Amino acid sequence: MVMKTPSICSILFAFLVLFLCSCTVYSLGHDDFIQCLSLQSKDHTSISNIVYTPENSSYSSILNFSIQNLRFTSETTPKPLVIITPVNESQIQPVIYCAKENGMQIRVRSGGHDLEGLSYTSEEPFVILDLVNLREINIDVEKKTAWVQAGARLGELYYRIAEKSRTLGFPGGVCPTVGAGGHISGGGYGALMRKYGLAADNVIDARIIDVNGRILDRKSMGENLFWAIRGGGGASFGVILAWKLQLVDVPEKVTVFTIARTVEQNATNIVHRWQYIAHKFDEDLVVLVYIRRVNSSQDGKITIQASFQSLFLGGVDRLLPLMQQSFPELGLQREDCTEMSWIESTLYIYELPVGPLDVLLNRTQANIQYFKVKSDYVQKPISKNVLEGIWKRFFEEEAEEAQLVLFPYGGRMDEISESAIPFPHRAGNLYKINYQVYWDEEESSERYLNWIRILYSYMAPYVTKFPRAAYSNYRDLDIGVNNKGNTSYAQASIWGLKYFKNNFNKLVHVKTKVDPSNFFRNEQSIPPLYSRWTKNGK
Numbered sequence: 407m408v409m410k411t412p413s414i415c416s417i418l419f420a421f422l423v424l425f426l427c428s429c430t431v432y433s434l435g436h437d438d439f440i441q442c443l444s445l446q447s448k449d450h451t452s453i454s455n456i457v458y459t460p461e462n463s464s465y466s467s468i469l470n471f472s473i474q475n476l477r478f479t480s481e482t483t484p485k486p487l488v489i490i491t492p493v494n495e496s497q498i499q500p501v502i503y504c505a506k507e508n509g510m511q512i513r514v515r516s517g518g519h520d521l522e523g524l525s526y527t528s529e530e531p532f533v534i535l536d537l538v539n540l541r542e543i544n545i546d547v548e549k550k551t552a553w554v555q556a557g558a559r560l561g562e563l564y565y566r567i568a569e570k571s572r573t574l575g576f577p578g579g580v581c582p583t584v585g586a587g588g589h590i591s592g593g594g595y596g597a598l599m600r601k602y603g604l605a606a607d608n609v610i611d612a613r614i615i616d617v618n619g620r621i622l623d624r625k626s627m628g629e630n631l632f633w634a635i636r637g638g639g640g641a642s643f644g645v646i647l648a649w650k651l652q653l654v655d656v657p658e659k660v661t662v663f664t665i666a667r668t669v670e671q672n673a674t675n676i677v678h679r680w681q682y683i684a685h686k687f688d689e690d691l692v693v694l695v696y697i698r699r700v701n702s703s704q705d706g707k708i709t710i711q712a713s714f715q716s717l718f719l720g721g722v723d724r725l726l727p728l729m730q731q732s733f734p735e736l737g738l739q740r741e742d743c744t745e746m747s748w749i750e751s752t753l754y755i756y757e758l759p760v761g762p763l764d765v766l767l768n769r770t771q772a773n774i775q776y777f778k779v780k781s782d783y784v785q786k787p788i789s790k791n792v793l794e795g796i797w798k799r800f801f802e803e804e805a806e807e808a809q810l811v812l813f814p815y816g817g818r819m820d821e822i823s824e825s826a827i828p829f830p831h832r833a834g835n836l837y838k839i840n841y842q843v844y845w846d847e848e849e850s851s852e853r854y855l856n857w858i859r860i861l862y863s864y865m866a867p868y869v870t871k872f873p874r875a876a877y878s879n880y881r882d883l884d885i886g887v888n889n890k891g892n893t894s895y896a897q898a899s900i901w902g903l904k905y906f907k908n909n910f911n912k913l914v915h916v917k918t919k920v921d922p923s924n925f926f927r928n929e930q931s932i933p934p935l936y937s938r939w940t941k942n943g944k
Contacts, residue, residue, distance in 0.1 A: 436487040439533065442504035443490075447497070456497060456539075458489040465489065469526070472518030472538060474583075476776045478527055480848060486513070486526070488533040492540065495647055499619040501535055502645070506617075506925060513928070514645050516556045517585020521779045522881045524928045525588065525641070529890065535645065537587060538769075542648075545570045550653040551610065552576070556587025556646045561752075561766035567653065568749035568763060575656040575748045577602040580755045582766050590649050591640030592879035593829035597717040597755050600817030601689045602654045606636040606827050611650035614643070617921045621647070634916040634932075638828035638906065639878055642913070642932040643920055656748040661718040661725050662755070663742045666711050668702060672735075673712040674793055677812075679735050680714070681787035685816030685836050688728055690719040697810040699800045710797040717751055775807075775844045778855055780862050781880040782839040782869040783831055792868055799864070804857035807844040812837050830907040831875060838877060839869070859884065878905040887929040898933045 436459050447453040458465045468489050473479055487510065492498050505512050511532035515525040526534050537557035543566040544553045554563055561582025567574055577598035579589055594605030602608060611624045612635060622644075624632045631643060640646040667673040677695060684693055696713040714736055718725045722743045729738045746760060753760050799805060820833040831838070843858045845851070862884075866874065876885055886901030895914060902910040910932075917924075918934035927933075 436533075439488055439504050439508045439510060442507055443500050446500035446503055452493070453497065453500075456491045456493060458491070459487070460485070468536070469534070471770065472515055472536065472585075473523075473526060474518050474771060474774060475521065475523060476774055476848070477778070477851065478523035483523070484527050484529060484532075486528075486532050486534040489536055490533060491536045491538055495540070495613075495615070495621060498535065498615055498645055498647075499621075501533065502615065502617065502619050502925075505533055511928075512645075512926070514587070514641055515585075516587030516646075517559055517583060517589070519581070519584045520588065520881060521879075522883050522929070524881065524930065528928070537585070540647070545653075547571050547574065550574060550655075552651045552653055553648055554586045554651060555648045556585065558586045559769055560584050560586060560589060561768065564749060564752050565763055565766040568747075572747050572749065573656055573658055574653045576605070576651055576653055577608060578605045580752070582752070582756060582758075583769060583771050586649060587640065587646045589879065591635055591637070591646055593637040593827075593877070594879065595813070597692050597694075597751070598654065598656075598719075599819060600687070600692050600814065601719060603818045603822055604637070604827075604829060605651075606829060607822060608652040608654065609636050609649050610652050612636075613647040614640070615645040615647060617644065617923070617925050630912075630916050631920055633827060634913055636827045637878075638909070638913045638916075638932065639930075641928060642917055642926055644926060657719055657721075658747065659721055659745045660748050660751050661720065661722045661743050661745050662716060662751050663738065663744065664713055664715045665736055665738065665742055666713045668700070668709045668711045669797060670702070670709060673710065674790055674797070676714075676735050677712050677793060678787070678790050680733070680812075680814075681784070681836060683732055684814035685820075687732060687814070687816070689817035691725070691728060692717050692814060693733070694814065695810075695812040697796070697800070697812070699805055699808070708801060710800055715755065717755060719748075721745060775846060776848065776851060776854070777842060777844045778858050779880050780841040780858060780882050780884070781877040782841075782862075782865060783835045783875040783877075784837050784839060784869055785834050786868075787836065788868045795864065796861070799857075799861050802857060804843065804845070804854050808858070809842050811840040811842070813840065824907065825909060825912075828906050828909045828913055829878075830909050831877070835870075839865070840877075840880060873904045873907065875907070876901075876904045881930060883929060888927070888931065888933065893924070893927075893933045895933060895935060898930075901930055902932065 443453055458468050490501050511528050511530045512535050513525050513528055513532055514535045516537045540555040540557040542555045543558050545566055547570045560578045578594050579596045590605045614622050635643055667676055693714055693716040698711050700711040702709045750760050814837045815835045822832055824830040824832050841858055843854050845854045885904055889897050913932045917932040922934045924934050
């Protein structure tokens with residue numbers, strides 16, 4: 407029997423039919439959802455102004471506006487059926503209802519800094535609830551509190567605080583474009599951590615919409631849910647609307663410095679010494695370390711540089727004796743130091759020009775690249791030989807734009823219980839390691855991903871074990887993911903115990919009570935006990 411080869415026309419016809427069918431399914435998916443939204447919404451006109459589908463000319467710009475990592479902008483990256491950008495809280499409740507009714511996932515995006523893109527990608531049909539317009543900030547100077555909507559960026563928060571007072575601050579992160587909703591729900595740390603703890607340690611109330619569409623505050627949600635969303639990741643429990651924050655006192659003048667040392671300038675010995683003392687410094691002082699590859703100023707050859715960057719909550723006259731007593735190896739001099747206001751230090755720490763503060767209101771980053779981040783915690787100082795093994799890997803081609811950030815613990819972090827909030831990494835940790843690698847071309851991604859994974863593997867014997875701890879805001883799907891279609895405690899605990907240690911068990915129990923159907927889920931969301939993901943979350 408002779409087999410006939412399909413003609414070009416028949417192949418094209420089959421492709422066209424497949425394409426039209428897929429488009430019809432895609433269209434029906436969001437048409438039903440949008441029709442549901444229209445029926446459920448009190449103001450049909452306002453809903454139409456905040457809904458974007460692939461047919462809208464603004465769809466791509468809205469989708470890409472908050473994306474911070476080019477790894478999740480390729481043509482093969484799953485795209486949302488619909489993007490909703492609510493301008494008030496009442497517009498969110500119909501989104502939850504209609505997503506459940508139509509078997510669609512919700513991905514909630516506040517700032518777009520999810521390091522694995524989980525706030526705007528999904529393998530299941532999904533909609534993005536983009537909180538970009540929910541950014542109101544109200545400061546009460548007398549009570550030293552602030553209500554901050556989830557879509558506000560940290561830079562906007564710091565700016566609004568400074569508008570009202572130069573002696574109040576907040577212990578959030580250093581990147582001004584990070585969204586308050588996700589940052590605080592994962593813990594949130596920054597240069598004030600050793601003095602005041604995490605951002606989540608300073609939350610005194612919150613507003614959240616649960617799976618049933620109820621708007622809850624601390625009193626109505628109960629202490630267990632309030633505990634869970636402060637460090638356990640809000641995306642597992644509902645839609646975070648706003649945080650009430652306890653602002654903290656900062657002096658009129660703080661002192662900053664950055665001192666860079668190459669390996670030829672004794673960097674290895676200084677970093678080694680830093681491990682023994684940085685967590686013991688006065689709680690007003692933080693000295694973090696950036697490890698990068700640079701060109702030597704002497705002969706232009708590649709070398710390794712350690713930059714010691716510091717914020718001190720006080721004047722230079724008080725700082726110098728502290729440093730000379732506790733860290734003389736660094737050789738800090740008065741001319742290395744600059745006094746400024748705390749709000750100006752937020753620019754300095756992020757390596758922005760210290761000048762007009764309105765740069766903090768910029769909601770997007772200027773230079774977006776491909777990147778991958780991982781994290782570790784260190785409880786015993788790493789030997790000089792191991793440090794030199796790290797330096798060796800920074801001479802490889804893929805490390806051209808890589809860096810390690812070593813962030814010291816101690817101070818207030820040693821005083822707060824591991825179970826006070828879900829974030830468990832407290833006393834006993836000397837410092838946290840943040841691994842970062844950046845690149846510019848999509849086709850090179852595997853090489854750079856392999857580089858950081860090999861470095862991470864090399865570090866395994868020298869960091870925390872059983873579990874090897876990680877920071878949940880530095881989301882890393884390499885350490886484990888939930889099963890597709892269903893999940894279990896056993897599967898989720900692979901990554902959950904690394905982020906939350908024993909607090910993971912309590913998070914699972916809270917999830918079981920508030921979202922037993924597991925509607926709010928992603929590849930690393932807290933599962934309910936004995937859950938099975940269903941088509942419509944019921």
